Amino acid sequence: MSASAPPSLSPAAHGSTILWPGHCGHGPGVWSFVAHVLRGTRRVAVVADPCVWPLAAAQLEQAAARAGCRIAAVHDGVRPNPGLADVRAAAGAIRAGACDALVAVGGGSAIDTAKVAYATVFGGHGDPVELLAPDNAWMAGLPCPTDPRFLAIPTTAGTGSESSTAALVKDEQGRKLMFRSARSRPSAVALVPELTLGLPRHATAAGGFDAVLHAMGALVNTCEAPVGEALAAAALARALHAYPRVLAAPDDLEARAAMLMASYLAGIAIGMKRVDAVHGLCTPLEDRVDLAHAEVLAAILDPIAEYTMETAQGHYARAARLGGLAGPADGDAEAARRLLEAVRGMRSLGGLPERLPPVALEDADALALADRALQSPSTRLNPRPLDRDATARLYLAIAARSRGLHAPTLP
Helix, strand or coil: CCCCCCCECCHHHHCCCCCCCCEEEECCCHHHHHHHHHCCCCEEEEEECCCCHHHHHHHHHHHHHHHCCEEEEEECCCCCCCEHHHHHHHHHHHHHCCCCEEEEEECHHHHHHHHHHHHHHHCCCCCHHHHHCCCCHHHHECCCCCCCEEEEEECCCCCCCCCCCEEEEECCCCCEEEEECHHHCCCEEEECHHHHCCCCHHHHHHHHHHHHHHHHHHHHCCCCCHHHHHHHHHHHHHHHHHHHHHHHCCCCHHHHHHHHHHHHHHHHHHHHHCCCHHHHHHHHHCCCCCCCHHHHHHHHHHHHHHHHHHHHHHHHHHHHHHCCCCCCCCCHHHHHHHHHHHHHHHHHHCCCCCCCCCCCCCHHHHHHHHHHHCCCHHHHCCCCCCCHHHHHHHHHHHHHHHCCCCCCCCC
């Protein structure tokens, strides 16, 4: 099948789909793996975080030389919470360098920017907004063998962008846009824990907490995807063990490597299973508060989890057992409690907020947020179903909690 007519990834056409990401290199010899990935390319573009690129530049240039190619373009100006302007700048660099391969180096911001720039340039689009068209065949397609090489080198252990199909980028009004395509997911990933050693403690904590909620969300939701479930369970177990270690000893390379692997596995899992309402309700709120993604997740976790557990405790209990926090002999109430307490403990250990800074929402605001949240498949997969009014009430509860008040009730 030609690259111009990729097979569809439509659920209507295929039902439940298990689509593996590309190769992943980790451990000793990882830079030889990078060289192997780049072999056969000629001109490589790099999209990178400005703080991290100097740490990786020499090794990546050497790997490119061993592969017989060269770095022809570097865009290392990606900002946190990137916007369409970041994508356009990255796409411009790829085009200007006449590049036939792309490497993303950095955290979720750099990798998300690279994913959307990759789809824009190599999908033959003039501007990234074209990717959002519901009938965009390139975005709906499966990866093709003829697609240009795309390598991700994550330098934070959390977002899972290196292995997931989604990318978040802000529009000119500051609203987050979701770009989702299996075809723009990196075709190879290199996990290099040495590149995470200089990561500040708060960034380490926030990234790790995001990975934990990816794994937990994939485990508790209602999507039937046994491979994704197994990967989410492995990610959660690794993160529960490594997260306290890496915060206590930032130079613990083994713990850093474990968190990178947990993030990678959780990213694959959410590509197969999605997450739950904690993530589903988070994205619309991020337009209204000046907090990082993981901080918003941490702040809204309690009201959403407590609401869900009222009728879906068994989902949390099963996740606790799969993650190694409870055994078959433990009742559902005890197992679910252990999971939530473990995640709350990680939030506290990482210094992440338990509630949002004061935010005021009117009923109309909450309903507008609910409309956006319900567009997310993850919200619809929450183990306790959420309709528009219930979602709006959760938003009002979150806002009231931020001001130390009881949640009002929608009429």
